[in-house]
Amino acid sequence: MGIDLGITKFIHDSDGRAFSPLDETVDRERIETRHQSVSRKEHESNNWNKARQRLARAYERLSNKRRAYREALANAYTQRYDAVFLEDLNVGSMMQQNGNSRNIASMSWYETLKTFERFGEKNGCYVVLVPPEGTTKRCVQCGVESKKPLWAREHSCPSCGFETDRDQNAALEVQRLGLLELGVVEDELGLGQELAESTPAETGTSAGSRSSSSRDVIPASTVVDTESPICSRAQSARSHGP
Numbered sequence: 386m387g388i389d390l391g392i393t394k395f396i397h398d399s400d401g402r403a404f405s406p407l408d409e410t411v412d413r414e415r416i417e418t419r420h421q422s423v424s425r426k427e428h429e430s431n432n433w434n435k436a437r438q439r440l441a442r443a444y445e446r447l448s449n450k451r452r453a454y455r456e457a458l459a460n461a462y463t464q465r466y467d468a469v470f471l472e473d474l475n476v477g478s479m480m481q482q483n484g485n486s487r488n489i490a491s492m493s494w495y496e497t498l499k500t501f502e503r504f505g506e507k508n509g510c511y512v513v514l515v516p517p518e519g520t521t522k523r524c525v526q527c528g529v530e531s532k533k534p535l536w537a538r539e540h541s542c543p544s545c546g547f548e549t550d551r552d553q554n555a556a557l558e559v560q561r562l563g564l565l566e567l568g569v570v571e572d573e574l575g576l577g578q579e580l581a582e583s584t585p586a587e588t589g590t591s592a593g594s595r596s597s598s599s600r601d602v603i604p605a606s607t608v609v610d611t612e613s614p615i616c617s618r619a620q621s622a623r624s625h626g627p
C-alpha cells in the first residue's frame with residue numbers, strides 16, 4: 386500500500402482511501418482561552434500556577450489526541466497489509482523552506498513515519514520509506530514530470546493523458562517506488578502502467594462514475610474518539626486490533 390501524507394487530507398492511499406486531518410478547533414480555542422487566563426493572573430501567584438497547569442493539560446490533551454490518531458491509523462494499516470510505503474520526508478529541510486503551518490505539518494508527518502515504523506515492527510509489516518523527490522510531479526503511468534501548482538487538485542498528464550486526483554497519483558507513485566525497493570516486481574517497465582490501470586479512481590468522465598476527487602474523505606472522528614481526552618477508542622484499537 387502506498388501512502389501520501391498531506392495537509393488537506395492527512396492520508397491518501399493508493400487504493401483511493403483518504404483520511405481527514407484532525408479537527409483541532411476545540412483544542413486550539415481551549416489553549417487560547419487558558420493562555421489568556423494565565424496572563425490575567427498575578428505573576429507567580431497560586432492562581433497563576435493553577436492556570437499554568439490547566440494550560441499544560443490543554444496542550445497535553447491535544448498532543449494525546451494527535452498521537453492516538455497516528456497510532457490508530459498506523460496500527461490499522463500495518464495489520465491489514467504486508468507492506469506499507471511512505472515518503473522518506475526529511476523534516477529538517479522542509480522546516481527551512483516552508484511557512485509555519487507547513488512546519489507543523491512536517492513535524493506531524495515525521496512523527497507519523499516513526500509511528501508506522503514502530504507499528505510495522507510490532508505487526509510484522511514491511512514499512513518502506515521511498516525517496517520523496519518528484520512523487521507529486523511525476524506521472525505514475527509514464528514517468529514524465531509536469532509542474533503542478535499547489536492548488537491544482539487534479540493530475541492530468543500532458544504526455545500520456547492519465548487523469549486522476551493529484552494525491553492519488555502521488556500515492557500510486559509511492560507504491561511503485563516501494564514495490565521496486567522491495568524487489569518484488571518482475572516487470573519494472575510495465576509497473577506504472579499496471580498501477581495506473583488498477584486505480585479505483587476515475588476522473589475526467591461525466592458518465593456518473595465517482596471521481597477520485599469527490600471520493601469521500603474518512604473523518605478523523607471515526608478513527609479516534611476526538612471528544613475523549615485520552616482517546617480511549619484509539620487506545621483499545623491499539624491493544625485489540627481495529
Ligand SMILES: [Zn+2]
Pocket residue numbers: 524525526527528529542543544545546547
Ligand atoms: Zn503520463
